[in-house]
Amino acid sequence: MEALRVAMIAGEHSGDTLGAALIGALRAQLGTRPLQVRGVAGPAMRAAGCQPLADAHELAVMGLIEPLRHLPRLIALRHRLLAELLAFRPHVFIGVDAPAFNLTLAGQFRARGVRSVQYVSPQIWAWRQGRARKIARRCDLVLCLLPFEPAFYQRYAVHAQFVGHPLADQVPLEPDRAGARASLSLGAGPVLALLPGSRLAEVQRLSAPFIASAAALVQAHPTLQVIAPMANAAVRAQFERALAAASPGRGLAPRAAVRILDGQARTALMAADVALVASGTASLEALLCRCPMVVAYRVSALTAALVRSLRLVKLTRFSLPNLLAGEALAPEFFQEEAIPDNLWPAADRLLTDVSRRAYLLQRFRAVHETLRADGAARAAQAVLALPGVGQASMIGQTESGRSASR
Numbered sequence: 001m002e003a004l005r006v007a008m009i010a011g012e013h014s015g016d017t018l019g020a021a022l023i024g025a026l027r028a029q030l031g032t033r034p035l036q037v038r039g040v041a042g043p044a045m046r047a048a049g050c051q052p053l054a055d056a057h058e059l060a061v062m063g064l065i066e067p068l069r070h071l072p073r074l075i076a077l078r079h080r081l082l083a084e085l086l087a088f089r090p091h092v093f094i095g096v097d098a099p100a101f102n103l104t105l106a107g108q109f110r111a112r113g114v115r116s117v118q119y120v121s122p123q124i125w126a127w128r129q130g131r132a133r134k135i136a137r138r139c140d141l142v143l144c145l146l147p148f149e150p151a152f153y154q155r156y157a158v159h160a161q162f163v164g165h166p167l168a169d170q171v172p173l174e175p176d177r178a179g180a181r182a183s184l185s186l187g188a189g190p191v192l193a194l195l196p197g198s199r200l201a202e203v204q205r206l207s208a209p210f211i212a213s214a215a216a217l218v219q220a221h222p223t224l225q226v227i228a229p230m231a232n233a234a235v236r237a238q239f240e241r242a243l244a245a246a247s248p249g250r251g252l253a254p255r256a257a258v259r260i261l262d263g264q265a266r267t268a269l270m271a272a273d274v275a276l277v278a279s280g281t282a283s284l285e286a287l288l289c290r291c292p293m294v295v296a297y298r299v300s301a302l303t304a305a306l307v308r309s310l311r312l313v314k315l316t317r318f319s320l321p322n323l324l325a326g327e328a329l330a331p332e333f334f335q336e337e338a339i340p341d342n343l344w345p346a347a348d349r350l351l352t353d354v355s356r357r358a359y360l361l362q363r364f365r366a367v368h369e370t371l372r373a374d375g376a377a378r379a380a381q382a383v384l385a386l387p388g389v390g391q392a393s394m395i396g397q398t399e400s401g402r403s404a405s406r
Contacts, residue, residue, distance in 0.1 A: 001032065001033050001034065002033075003033065003034035003035060003036045004026070004030060004033060004034070004035050004036070004091055004092075004389070004390075005036045005037075005038075005088060005089060005090045005091050006023075006026070006035065006036070006037045006038075006039075006090055006091065006092055006093075006094060007037075007038060007039050007085040007088060007090035007092070007093045007094070007109070007114075008022075008023070008037050008038075008039040008040075008041070008045070008050060008093075008094045008095075008096060009039045009040040009059075009081065009093075009094075009095050009096065009098065009101070009102055009105065010039070010040055010041060010042065010045060010056045010059075010096035010097065010098070011040075011056060011059035011096065011097045011098025011101060011102070012042075012056055012057060012059060012097070012098070012198055012199065013042060013056070013057075013198040013231050013232070013281075014097060014198070014280070014281040015042075015056060015059075015096040015097035015098060015120070016041065016042025016043065016044045016045050016056045016096075017042075017044050017166075017167075018096050018097070018119060018120065018166055018376075019041065019042075019044070019045045019048075019050070019094075019096045019119075020044035020045045020047065020048040020050075021048075021166040021170075021375075021376035022094070022096070022119065022166075022376050022379050022380060022383075023035070023037055023045060023048040023049060023050060024048055024376065025376040025377045025379065025380035026380045026383065026384070027049070028377075028380075029377070029380050029381065029384060030384075035049070036051075036088075037049060037050040037051065038050065038051045038052075038053060038084075038085060038088050038090075039051075039052070039053060039081070039085065040052070040053060040054045040055070040056055040058070040059065040081065041055070041056055042055065042056035042057065053080075053081060053084055053085070054077060054081065057232065057234075058073075058077065059074075059098045059101050074101060078101065078104065078105060081105070082105060082108055082109075085109075086109075086112065090109075090114055091114070091115065091388060091389050092114065092115040092116070092117060092383060092386060092389045093105065093106060093109040093110075093114050093115070093116045093117065094116075094117045094119055094383065095116070095117070095118050095119065096119045096120060097119070097120040099118065099120075099122035099131075102118060103118065103122075103131075103134065103135065103138055103139070104138075106118060106138040106139050107134075107137065107138035110138055110139070110140065115140045115141075115386045115387070115388060115389055116138060116139050116140055116141075117139065117140065117141045117142075117143060117383055117386070118135065118139045118141075118142045118143070119143040119379060120143070120144075120145055121142050121143075121144045121145070121146070121149045121153075121160070122135075124152070132152070132153060132155070132156040132158060133156055135153075135156070135158055136156050136157055136158045139158070139159075140159060140386055141159050141160070141161070141382060141383070141386060142158055142159065142160040142161075143160075143161060143163050143379045143382060143383075144160050144161060144162045144163065145162075145163070145164070145165040145371075145375070146162070146165075146320075146323070146324065146371075147162050147370060147371075149162065150162050161378075161382050162373075163373065163375050163378035163379040163382060164371055164372060164373025164374060164375035164378060165284070165371040165372075165373075165375050166375040166376045166379075167281070167284060167285060167288055167371075167375075168288055168368055168371035168372040168373070168375065169372055169373075169374055169375055169376070171266065171285070171288040171289060171368070173365065173368060173369070173372070175270045175288075175289050175290050176270065177270055177271060177290075179270075180267045180268075180270035180271035181271040183267055183271075184227065184261070184264070184267060184268065184271055186225055186227075186271055187223075187225060189221075189223030189224060189225055190221060190223065190224050190225070190273045190274075190351060191224070191225045191226075191227060191271055191272045191273050191274075192214060192217055192224055192225070192226045192227070192272060192273070192274055192275070192276070192347070193226075193227050193228070193229070193268045193269055193271070193272035193274075193275040193276070193277075193291065194210045194211070194214060194226065194227070194228040194258065194275070194276050195228070195229060195265060195268075195269075195275060195276070195277040195278060195282045195286075196210050196228075196235075196239060196276075196278055197231075197235070197278035197280070197282070198231035198232070198235060198278075198280075198282075199235070200234060200235060200238055202278045202298075203235045203238045203239055203242075204238060204242075205298035205299075206278055206296055206298060206338065207238065207239050207242030207243070208242050208245070208246065209296070209338055209339055209340050209343060210276045210296075210343070211242060211243055211246045211258065212246065212340040212344075213276060213340045213343040213344035213347065214226045214258060214276075214344075215246070216340060216344040217344050217347060217348060217351075220344075220348060221348075221351065225259070226257070226258045226259065227258070227259045227260075227261055227268050227271070227272070228258050228259070228260050228261065228268075229260075229261040229262075229263060229264050229265040229267075229268040230260060230261065230262060230263070231263070231265070233262075236260060236262065239260065240260065243258060243260075265282065265285065266285060266289060269285055269286050269289035269291045270289045270290075270291070272289075272291050273291075273292075273350075273351055274291065274292050274293065274294070274347050274350045274351050275291050275292070275293040275294070276293070276294050276296065276343060276347060277293050277294070277295055277296070278295075278296060278297065279295050279296065279297035279318055279319050279320075279332075280320075281320075283295050283319045283320050283321055283330060284320040284321065284324075286321075286330075287320070287321045287324075287329075287330075287364045287367060287368065288364070288368050288371075290361050290364050290365070292330075292350040292357060292360050292361075293321070293330050293350075294330065294331045294333070294343055294346045294347045294350070295318075295319040295321075295330045295331070295332045295333070296332075296333045296334075296338035296343060297318060297319075297332075297333075297334050297335070297338065298334075298335055298338050299335070318332060318334065319332050321364075321367065324367045324370070324371070325363055325366075325367055327363075329360055329363055329364070331346035331350075333346075
């Protein structure tokens with residue numbers, strides 16, 4: 001039986017997690033048909049069986065202006081990947097997030113007769129909505145994590161399906177907070193989690209205000225425990241430099257010691273009473289872990305100026321919890337507003353306002369339930385339903401069934 005050959009390119013940590021779950025779901029649904037996956041992968045996708053041609057962190061570039069200095073490297077990488085993946089003769093190309101990199105490849109594969117899928121819609125409903133026409137030309141299918149996205153794509157005749165968010169399936173509806181605290185050997189006092197991002201640029205911009213905010217919160221709550229899960233060694237090193245620079249004379253009290261963790265972001269969020277998080281998947285994971293959060297986002301000054309002057313953003317809210325709930329569940333601070341004088345008072349309210357916390361936990365669960373749809377399995381079903389992708393699998397299963405009935 002011919003193996004299903006999948007070319008898959010994932011950008012950074014969150015894409016690697018989604019890609020790994022999709023690989024597992026495809027393998028489960030293929031039954032006896034072999035699966036071969038090659039592409040750009042992080043540790044989770046490699047563990048799931050993807051043969052890596054490059055590492056996912058190579059695509060971890062953010063902003064409008066910042067990617068320009070990486071452009072020669074990214075173009076060279078894209079040319080190399082296209083050649084190597086075409087030699088692999090894939091039945092389907094799946095770009096996981098990283099739309100700036102993946103959508104060009106999707107069009108190149110589609111032009112050569114390979115089905116192309118974008119897993120995770122770019123936020124075209126928020127800014128640069130005209131990109132939907134480009135997606136219609138380049139993609140056979142868009143797999144949407146958010147329930148309101150397919151309706152937007154209908155205007156542009158894009159085949160888009162809501163499949164749910166795999167994170168919502170992975171995190172239990174009732175997170176084990178006591179177990180998480182025990183696994184991290186935390187005491188009985190309140191816990192603050194700092195998640196300044198998974199990309200170096202994010203961590204460079206958010207570490208200092210997060211650390212200073214932690215110092216202010218410890219002064220207000222002397223028993224507060226501060227933990228900081230780091231996505232990888234590079235961002236840990238960057239965060240440690242920021243921590244070392246935050247001397248007592250520059251706002252960090254000695255008792256505001258920050259305990260750095262390698263990975264374990266989900267455990268940290270389950271254990272925490274409040275979190276300071278970079279905008280992105282971490283804010284959604286905080287919601288799923290029932291951790292009230294303050295969300296911050298910083299880009300380069302030039303990028304921020306362009307976004308504002310060109311009026312590229314169409315939304316008044318930018319964090320996933322607020323977009324999904326349709327209300328301001330998490331305080332948001334963008335660019336020059338993401339400073340300690342704003343961050344720590346907002347976090348302090350989340351620590352001390354009992355009625356507000358109760359309301360947030362109730363709304364977090366409601367949002368969790370809307371996203372909990374066996375996302376990886378539904379994504380795999382949608383991919384296998386594409387013409388020329390799943391038929392061989394069904395034929396093989398039918399033949400197996402006939403053999404068993406003889």
